[in-house]
Amino acid sequence: MDFRDSAEESAFRERLRAWLAERAGTFPTSGDDYWRRQGEWHRALYEGGFFGLSWPREYGGHELPPVYDVILDEELARAGAPPRPSLGYLVQGLGRHGSEELRRRFLPGMINGTERWCQGFSEPGAGSDLASLTTAAVRDGDGYVLNGHKVWTSYSDSADWCLLLARTDPDAPRHKGISAFVVSMHQPGIEQRPLKMISGVTTEFGQVLFDGARVPADQMVGVPGEGWALAMTVVGHEREPSTLGFSARYGKLVRDLASRVGDAPPAELAWAAVQTEMLRLHVRRRLSEQLDGISHGPEGSLDKLLMTWVEQDVGHAALAVGGTGDPELLNAYLYSRAQSVMGGTSQIQKNIIAARILGLET
Amino acid sequence: MDARLTAEQRELRTAAARLAADLGPGSVHDLDEADRVARLEKAVAATGWRTLRSDGASGVEVALVTEEFARGLVDVPFLGPVLADDLRAGGDPWTIAVGAEAVDARGMERALALDGHRVLAGRVGAVVPGADLTRRSAQVVGPLEPVGEITAERAERWRALALVVTCADLLGAARGAHAVACDYAKVRRQYGKTIGSYQAVAHLLAEGLALIEGSVSVLRHAAWAVDELTPAEAIRAARIAKLYCARAARTVCETAVQVHGGIGNTWECVVHVYLRRALASADLFPARLEEIDLGLS
Numbered sequence: 237m238d239f240r241d242s243a244e245e246s247a248f249r250e251r252l253r254a255w256l257a258e259r260a261g262t263f264p265t266s267g268d269d270y271w272r273r274q275g276e277w278h279r280a281l282y283e284g285g286f287f288g289l290s291w292p293r294e295y296g297g298h299e300l301p302p303v304y305d306v307i308l309d310e311e312l313a314r315a316g317a318p319p320r321p322s323l324g325y326l327v328q329g330l331g332r333h334g335s336e337e338l339r340r341r342f343l344p345g346m347i348n349g350t351e352r353w354c355q356g357f358s359e360p361g362a363g364s365d366l367a368s369l370t371t372a373a374v375r376d377g378d379g380y381v382l383n384g385h386k387v388w389t390s391y392s393d394s395a396d397w398c399l400l401l402a403r404t405d406p407d408a409p410r411h412k413g414i415s416a417f418v419v420s421m422h423q424p425g426i427e428q429r430p431l432k433m434i435s436g437v438t439t440e441f442g443q444v445l446f447d448g449a450r451v452p453a454d455q456m457v458g459v460p461g462e463g464w465a466l467a468m469t470v471v472g473h474e475r476e477p478s479t480l481g482f483s484a485r486y487g488k489l490v491r492d493l494a495s496r497v498g499d500a501p502p503a504e505l506a507w508a509a510v511q512t513e514m515l516r517l518h519v520r521r522r523l524s525e526q527l528d529g530i531s532h533g534p535e536g537s538l539d540k541l542l543m544t545w546v547e548q549d550v551g552h553a554a555l556a557v558g559g560t561g562d563p564e565l566l567n568a569y570l571y572s573r574a575q576s577v578m579g580g581t582s583q584i585q586k587n588i589i590a591a592r593i594l595g596l597e598t
Numbered sequence: 599m600d601a602r603l604t605a606e607q608r609e610l611r612t613a614a615a616r617l618a619a620d621l622g623p624g625s626v627h628d629l630d631e632a633d634r635v636a637r638l639e640k641a642v643a644a645t646g647w648r649t650l651r652s653d654g655a656s657g658v659e660v661a662l663v664t665e666e667f668a669r670g671l672v673d674v675p676f677l678g679p680v681l682a683d684d685l686r687a688g689g690d691p692w693t694i695a696v697g698a699e700a701v702d703a704r705g706m707e708r709a710l711a712l713d714g715h716r717v718l719a720g721r722v723g724a725v726v727p728g729a730d731l732t733r734r735s736a737q738v739v740g741p742l743e744p745v746g747e748i749t750a751e752r753a754e755r756w757r758a759l760a761l762v763v764t765c766a767d768l769l770g771a772a773r774g775a776h777a778v779a780c781d782y783a784k785v786r787r788q789y790g791k792t793i794g795s796y797q798a799v800a801h802l803l804a805e806g807l808a809l810i811e812g813s814v815s816v817l818r819h820a821a822w823a824v825d826e827l828t829p830a831e832a833i834r835a836a837r838i839a840k841l842y843c844a845r846a847a848r849t850v851c852e853t854a855v856q857v858h859g860g861i862g863n864t865w866e867c868v869v870h871v872y873l874r875r876a877l878a879s880a881d882l883f884p885a886r887l888e889e890i891d892l893g894l895s
Contacts, residue, residue: 237600237601237602237603237604237607237658237818237822238599238600238822238826239599239601239819239822239823239826240599240826241599242599245599303599490892491892494892501892503887505892506887506888506890506892507841507887509838509890509892510838510841510842510887510890511842513816513838514812514815514816514838514842515812517601517815517816517818517819518811518812518815518816520599520601520815520819521601521814521815521818522815523599523601524599524600524601524602525602527600527602528602538807538808538811541804541805541808542808542811542812545808583797583801585804586797586800586801586804586805587797587800587801587804589804589807589808590794590797590800590801590803590804591800593804593807594780594794594800594803594804594807595780595784596780596783596784596792596794596795596800596803597784597791597792597794597795598795
């Protein structure tokens with residue numbers, strides 16, 4: 237057991253620090269400005285050799301252990317740089333369920349940032365109950381015609397491609413009639429509508445209306461009916477703090493808050509510091525367990541729940557320090573409220589923990 | 599970076615868990631069984647785990663045994679003697695004194711205290727009443743006498759270890775209470791279904807498990823830090839762990855009482871034994887939010 241960096245990890249950290257020092261202050265770190273230039277930041281990280289660290293080399297990754305992603309997140313936060321774009325769950329979805337041909341065609345562009353992606357899962361009528369989705373993909377010649385309404389689609393307005401869930405077999409049991417597609421966002425029959433969040437951010441999430449858009453049949457990911465399995469792969473990875481890379485950001489906000497309060501920090505801030513440190517160490521333990529090949533099934537729900545509590549406690553600390561008069565801190569607080577909803581609500585996470593880990597009856 | 603336990607550490611944990619399961623009290627009634635307590639005392643003494651520190655073990659091993667003993671409600675001294683051994687090795691097991699009170703003092707004759715970096719010793723006197731039904735505190739008779747000095751660095755590491763063993767005790771108590779509550783939720787039926795099938799109950803237990811997992815993570819680091827980081831860093835890690843584990847354990851134990859309903863509020867139900875033990879371990883070497891250094895690494 238050793239919580240310190242190994243020699244290789246330490247060398248990587250130094251190289252990254254030097255690279256970040258050269259770029260200090262050149263990219264916005266939050267709000268709409270961040271989302272607008274996220275693609276540019278993604279490509280800069282990739283070209284510097286700091287993106288896709290744990291992904292396969294053949295698609296442009298570096299095949300390093302996942303702890304390198306955590307080092308990256310820590311150093312980004314420490315340098316005041318923007319966070320790492322979170323794509324891991326899409327890479328996992330396409331990587332695990334896509335054919336060799338689809339993987340070769342799409343993973344390199346996804347990883348190097350030259351092609352932008354969004355995820356078309358949730359619908360106005362299908363939130364926690366994702367399997368009730370109604371967006372239809374109807375076979376027509378060598379492709380499918382798409383009709384439906386997607387919502388909470390991150391960066392949909394800047395996306396080139398959408399990993400879309402749609403119902404291909406309306407007569408099959410509801411979990412079995414869903415298929416996944418790689419859909420071009422540059423075509424007629426797609427209407428974008430922005431979604432303004434309670435923090436005022438408008439460019440993070442969008443709504444996408446599909447009205448007769450098309451997708452070639454060979455851009456189905458996996459076989460017909462594999463959409464639900466892909467969705468479970470994606471949301472499972474979406475629930476790991478190491479994939480999201482948020483924990484280092486919380487530490488950064490806590491330090492920023494501490495610098496504003498001097499010697500008498502409010503109790504909320506001290507508690508947020510405790511929570512943030514817990515999460516940092518929890519991510520390290522989870523990543524270490526992955527070295528034994530322990531699969532991340534329902535345990536991801538524990539990680540997500542812990543992460544949510546931490547983010548929302550940090551949000552409360554921001555409010556305690558800034559009151560409602562500081563717009564930046566107020567927005568940090570307001571933004572934190574979404575954490576117990578996105579990627580599966582806290583209530584859904586608790587259902588998963590209760591049924592699949594504790595073995596309680598459902 | 600590697601936060602995994604070694605194979606030896608996992609074996610030690612398993613052995614401690616087995617001993618606690620075999621000879622610890624399985625019920626409130628068992629607490630009064632003198633024969634069992636005597637057998638447990640003999641078994642714990644035979645393991646040599648009370649001298650883990652002077653035998654060269656790290657904070658991680660001490661924390662693992664402490665956690666398993668708390669999970670099994672082991673009601674003979676361990677935390678006290680293992681901390682006393684770290685101050686002054688050799689001889690019969692002694693426990694430690696905090697202020698004028700010897701803690702974890704069942705059957706103990708002498709207690710050691712740390713004052714700055716001076717080690718003091720005193721005789722253990724009459725039992726004083728306390729919340730904990732598994733460990734008892736006692737008066738220290740007469741003035742404490744100096745018996746030696748340790749370096750400032752060792753004194754700081756001892757304080758970090760003291761915080762860490764109380765964290766491990768809290769985690770063990772939380773895990774024990776949580777397991778009892780989950781078992782009960784699977785058998786107790788109301789409205790024709792097990793109570794664990796209701797989300798209102800299931801979600802409390804799910805939250806409890808998340809708090810336990812967070813405690814494991816924060817404790818693992820603090821236990822490692824006792825010997826591997828600077829004394830100041832070790833203290834900082836231990837304080838953070840203590841604040842987290844104390845809040846988590848109290849919540850988990852309170853949940854266990856609630857899940858048991860009316861029965862959980864009766865003396866016969868074992869959950870209050872865990873809750874009481876957790877309260878005592880939270881009080882012993884407490885950490886305060888005001889002590890937290892906000893310059894996070």
